[in-house]
Amino acid sequence: MNVDNPTWMIIPILLPLTAGLLCFLFHRKTFAIVLSAVLANFMAACFLTGQLLTFGHMRYSMGGWQAPLGITLRTDGPAVLMLLMTGVTGLAITLYARGYFSFRIDDPGRTERHQHQQRYFWPLWMLLLSGLNGLFLSNDIFNLYITLEIIGISAASLAALSGKPAALLASFRYLLTSLLGSLTFLLGIVFLYKSCGVLDLDLLRNLTEHGPGVRAALALMSVGLLLKTALVPMHFWLPPAHANALAPVSAILSALVIKGSFYLLFRLWFEVFASAITTAALNVMGTLGSVAILWGAIQAIRQHRLKLMVAYSTVSQLGYLFIAFPLSRTADNAQVWSIVIFMAMAHACAKSAMFMSAGTIFLHFGHDRIRDLTGVRASLPITVFAYGIAGVTLMGLPPSGAFIAKWLLLSSALASSQWWWALVIVAGSVMAMIYVFRVISRFIVIPEGFSSQKLGYHSRLLEWPALALAMISLLLGLAAPWPLHILARGSHDLTQILPGGLP
Amino acid sequence: MNWQQLLLVFILLSSLIPGIIIFGMPEEKHRLRTVFNLCGATVKIALIVVMDIGIYLGHTFEIRIPLIPGVELLLNGDPLSALFATLSSVLWLLTTIYAVGYLEGSPNRSHFFGYFSLCVTVTIGIALSGNLVTFLLFYEMLTLTTYPLVIHRGTGKALRAGRNYLIYAFSSGAVFLVAVIWLQNVVGPVDFSAAGFSPLFTNSHSTVLMLIFMLLILGVGVKAALVPLHGWLPQAMIAPAPVSSLLHAVAVVKAGAFGIVRIVLDVYGAQNLLLLGILPLLGGIATITILYGSLRALQQDNLKRLLAFSTISQVSYIALGMSLVDQPLAVIGGLVHLVHQGLMKITLFFCAGNLAETLGIHHISKMDGVARRMPLTMTAFTIGALGMIGIPPTVGFVSKWYLGLGSLAAGNWWLLGVLAVSSLLNGCYFLPILTRAWFGKQQGPWPEELHTGRFETRLMLLLPPLITAFTVLAAGAVANAQISPLSWVRFIVKEYGL
């Protein structure tokens, strides 16, 4: 088969889907199936990146049906980077989930129940992965709605997997919210179709007239996606759903699922309908983002439970993604994309590492009350180290990927004299320091006369994937030229990345 | 990659690798850990000496790693970084020896020495930084790696001190970040170079540049413990003695002072600063800090707390020297004090640690007659204290002499007065300690006496302060020799063309 054949694009969607179906058929070999699917998915993402670098962005019409009637897929810089992010994080989460479930199944009390959970985890996770990859690759707005629904359904089921009352209730609310979001999105699509008559994103972009119908459609779709992205004040469903789920599920939800709807929102605003966006709308997004940063951080500081704290920190970190909106007026498109991509990638790696570490601690100590977690380092040094490194990324210290994003944000904020955004960013970083170190200082301190809890044997898979992801998030900043190169190569209208900020 | 770049990499790795190995090492392997530590420290000194010679012979040491357009990491060995790197690496070796002796028998040593090594790696990184971004990177990492050391004891007090340290350090780090980005927006990417940024500023930017300068100084001023940003330092003395030595003499406070030097000499450059006319502000802050630190030190009874306030006061001599950047003599005085203060302060902290560890003495009021029990330690302490006061032939005299000459040359008589008053105050709080220790009469048994055999205390605790005390004397006595901190500083100043 030709290397430049765009048919390859369908692999990241089909492969996890097939693996998920096979999981139902072969109960005994689920992990082998899933692992090979995730590995192949990662390799496919790498391959698509290679293709993108060689041939530029590509389109593939599924089944040979051309747009406007057919559904198209396409790769460009941001899409490929998101695929890579999903590939890497997904691989680590899969390995961690293996360690997590085998640890729980070894626990003699509830073997059957945990086996049951594991059996359903794998296919649902594969379905979710397929939906995510579809979301990143689709170029058809109705198809995007379908992927959103697939993600929503599988994510809600995953969140319910732990079976505890709190988790079930949270997952029910999550499902309803996500449904409300996708129905609003669908209504937006209906409006769009009424006014434009096409669904393909490329065709939509070429429209120059943006009547009231398109504006209403965009507003509806944005609200729907914001609901799914959990931007303050629509974040109410996120902390309980993320904090009560099983650890690998929390990692998936916080790291990947939210990024999916955000990515779509960002593409709609800055690629498809860029000319219809008003300054006021951008400022509203920026303001909501600032509120999210501060409110999420305050809530994170106030939490007593580790997983809830991590979940609120997600609410806070999402705000940075939205502060990029108002800065787009002065910064060039490429810079805004790189801010968002770096922030998303760093946060995905760091947050999943954090949830994995929190999960490992929960497994061993049976609770996650921050107050009673003194001296965890003595028993789980690697986990605590991974947690700390991930925390450094959340604080946006160099050389993490989040630092690059914050640098670009601050640079464009100062260059355009919008210093208030800079203030929010700085305040957010300091508050992140407080909530990260409030926990870490407990973990690493060993008071006199402290006897460390002797832990039973556990698989290395519980500790090392988290550390690997944390290190990736920390060192992402050093590898910054590569993502920038991919972004520059594969985007539609971005021919070069300009140095930011020089007046 | 040429040999100069490899050398820079190996200089960083020589403490990073032992650090990582030590983290993974079981707690019981004391000997192996010590071997790793000392090997790393020795190799590091050797490599840095090679770099010093290379710099003297005019080789360039430079690694550039581009990140995003306009932002790159730059490691660069210039005479100034050689000064700081040499100081840190030598004092690190001594502190490691001391720490091995000090922590004998205490728990969690793997953890401690692991962070200790990382901390030195980062400090050398600060020394080698070639631009503000790299400096910022290592500066933030320094906070991260010293924090576990500050809270090592795990008591509530230590945790509170650590919390304050973090809040001070990271808030200032955030301010620093904003200042760096802002500066870059105004004048473009700035590498550390003798001329400062070019082109010279135009009037339209002068207010902004002054503001940025203040923000930058605010950013590094917290670690340099300039009043009123010094609050964390006296609290952090709760940490074990080797950590205090590290904070005060090797890494943290020094990194702040070194940052001030870099900002004044390399980022802005003498010419720009003189045109901006902002230096008197820096001089004023330094003066206030010198006097305030000494006055507060007078009131202390806790020995380590006294030393902490004395550090606040002494480190500001460096800032004072920088505020007279047009006077080469003052710059020499300030730069050489970077080394001299480190030597003296580390001696004093080693001795204070010895008193606490061997006899359980933490307070000056309990020190009566202690010199008879521990004569060698107190001799070292006396040399350090006399150096602080500035009595010849110690190194303290050399620094103050050059600073005084510099302020005379600048026609700043009041600065001379400040130096005199400060020396007087130094005398006021150090001399009573010395008389107490040497001529006082022992009152009852020592609080917790440790029986240590042949020497007055463990050999590993005794050797480092003796060595540093000897250096305090020797470097002062032969200050004009070919190899001395002073002559290297003269070399630096010549490079800057002052």
Next chain:
Amino acid sequence: MITTQIYSITGLLLFGMGLFTLIVHSHPLRKILAVNVMSTGVFLILIATAYTPLGQGEVDPVPHAMVLTGIVVSVSVTALALILSCRVQETSNRDLLREKPVAETAKECTR
């Protein structure tokens, strides 16, 4: 033209009613039904878009395909939501149909 508008406005009304119920009522079953009403509203508008008066050109097939897909999605989501709310009911003492805790319902039954 009028026909399309009537259907569209009815669809919007349905969407609004569903949204209102979803937000105002706390009862799980009502919420699920509300979501269903909302999706029906959206489908109604979609179908109305496809409407062309007899003999005035061809009927646009795309909305029909979209509605069909949407119905499939909506059915499966409803099933999932129902199962979840049943589980919530089993594990906590909340009744699916009555807005009272199970304990009270049980008391009423015994009375």
